[in-house]
Amino acid sequence: MATSDRTSNPVLRYLESRKNLAGSAAGLAGLVLTFTGLAGAYWPVVIAGLYGAGALIAPPDLPPVPPFPDPEEELDALRENFATLRTYLAEVDLPPAAAGRLTELDGVVEALLDPRWVADVLKQDPESVHTLSRAVRQDIPEAVDAFVRTRWWNRVAPGAEPPERHLERQLNALHQKMTTIAGELRDAESRRQQAHTIFTEDDL
Structure with missing residues (x-):
């Protein structure tokens, strides 16, 4: 039942999606740039931009193929x-x-x-x-x-x-x-x- 609730909730589906994972990974890279001082005063924009870029280039999640009988x-x-x-x-x-x-x-x-x-x-x-x-x-x-x-x-x-x-x-x-x-x-x-x-x- 818990698995069904997760798959029916669009927010939870997105949090587990490839796009969010890729965006989060890119956002972490933005944090690294911020801590090293490379992002400067625009660090929120850099982090948000890297997150958006990562989410944009990530391949979409594909629904599983239904298991038809052979x-x-x-x-x-x-x-x-x-x-x-x-x-x-x-x-x-x-x-x-x-x-x-x-x-x-x-x-x-x-x-x-x-x-x-x-x-x-x-x-x-x-x-x-x-x-x-x-x-x-x-x-x-x-x-x-x-x-x-x-x-x-x-x-x-x-x-x-x-x-x-x-x-x-x-x-x-x-x-x-x-x-x-x-x-x-x-x-x-x-x-x-x-x-x-x-x-x-x-x-x-």
Whole structure:
């Protein structure tokens, strides 16, 4: 609590700042000049001027960078979310076509979240991690939840377009996104292999 009070008080923050420390050091030099008689009758102006000059040239204090999780921690959390999503999906009754597409999608996501060497490749691509994270945490559960709710209303008031069609389209689009990520990671590994081939052949 005491540390928080210091950081929230502008006066205390300035007293601990680099500018004040540099200005104080320069002001001490002014005192030395005063005691040696070099400052003369204008010693207050000399001390104040040296303090101001020291404070002016000192670099500003920078706020600390917030500690965001590293990619490996993000993937670990995403795997836990994926396990939770699977538990939810296991309780939902889906039509055969949508269930089949969801199974295929589940397999691709599982492969992308493999904690072994696949993770080493994936975490080098923050955009793919973001897309995968959105699919697990938002797109898939929202697609299924919207289907379940719409299906209930369709049963109460039939006549609208079957909700499973939208679900299948959404799962198809998500499956395409996941397979695109897998393809891009495959291409990245292929390029790395080709670059190593060129490197080793150049050494011959």
